[in-house]
Amino acid sequence: MNMNISGENVKRLRLERGWTQEQLAALSGRNVRTIQRVEKSGICDLETRSALAAVFQVEAVQLDGAKKIEQAKAPEGDDFLYYSRLTTGNEIVDVFDGSHMYRFSNEDPRSEGDAEYIAWIVSQIHDYSEIWGDIEPGSKVKAIYEFGEMLKEMEEKGILLFGLRTKRATALPTRDGAGKPFDAKVANFHLAYADSEKIIVLNTRQ
Numbered sequence: 654m655n656m657n658i659s660g661e662n663v664k665r666l667r668l669e670r671g672w673t674q675e676q677l678a679a680l681s682g683r684n685v686r687t688i689q690r691v692e693k694s695g696i697c698d699l700e701t702r703s704a705l706a707a708v709f710q711v712e713a714v715q716l717d718g719a720k721k722i723e724q725a726k727a728p729e730g731d732d733f734l735y736y737s738r739l740t741t742g743n744e745i746v747d748v749f750d751g752s753h754m755y756r757f758s759n760e761d762p763r764s765e766g767d768a769e770y771i772a773w774i775v776s777q778i779h780d781y782s783e784i785w786g787d788i789e790p791g792s793k794v795k796a797i798y799e800f801g802e803m804l805k806e807m808e809e810k811g812i813l814l815f816g817l818r819t820k821r822a823t824a825l826p827t828r829d830g831a832g833k834p835f836d837a838k839v840a841n842f843h844l845a846y847a848d849s850e851k852i853i854v855l856n857t858r859q
Contacts, residue, residue, distance in 0.1 A: 658702055659718030660695040666709045667692075670735065681708045710817050711737050736815030736843045742800030746793075748816035749782035752840035759844040760851075770810065771844055777803065778842060811848070817841045 667677050674692070678685045681704040691697045691705070706713040739745050749755065757775045762768035781788075781796055788796065807814060820836045845852060 656697065656699065656702065657695045658691070658697060658716045660692045662716055662718050663688075663695075663705060664692040666711070670709075677705075677708065681705055709737075710735075736817045736841065739814045739816045740804060742797035742804070745778065745800045745804075745814070745816065746785070746797060748818050748842065749778065749840040750785055751838060752782065752818070753837040754821065754839045755779060755782060756839060756841045757844075758842070760846055760849060763846070767810075767812070771812070774803065774807065774812075774814070774844060775842070782840065807844075808847070811846055813845055813847050813852070815843045815845065 667674070672680070674688045675685055677683075678688045681688075681701070683701055683704060687697070687701060691701065697705075702713055702716060706716055709716075739748070757779070759771050759775075762771055778800075781800075785793070804814060819839045819841055821839050822834065823837045
């Protein structure tokens with residue numbers, strides 16, 4: 654089933670990451686002609702839409718152009734890594750659930766109060782991520798609600814939370830000491846002020 658998405662949005666997301674159409678095709682498992690068609694006409698099937706959303710680490714609906722895509726560029730040293738804004742408790746869980754490693758970063762706090770608040774946010778997310786697999790279903794529902802309330806409070810304070818799930822090649826120790834290749838899942842979180850210059854807002858209908 655074919656549908657229409659925003660070709661301009663797809664192209665902008667690709668260029669923000671410094672990718673060529675060939676690279677996006679390889680990452681999404683599509684062919685180059687499909688990427689060219691999507692960027693030119695916006696016509697694609699549901700599978701392509703989902704594949705592109707997964708590669709860009711955004712909600713599929715954001716590719717339609719109706720919803721803002723808010724992203725923050727990673728700290729120096731990760732020039733091609735972009736985080737998507739997290740707006741619900743479930744989105745926070747989606748980033749850390751099943752991850753093997755965690756990485757937290759934030760902009761320089763503007764006050765001692767901000768530093769303490771940011772430290773508390775990081776601790777909340779880290780602590781829950783460490784025990785998530787052992788929490789009973791009912792407690793998970795409550796935790797997701799708490800995350801949602803936390804995000805609302807953060808926004809009132811002018812602080813936004815961004816996240817991204819990535820992979821990192823590592824090696825598991827073996828008896829012979831050689832190490833077994835392993836793709837570790839990394840939960841990346843970044844806190845930024847709402848007026849930060851590193852936040853990029855994409856909305857093709859503005």
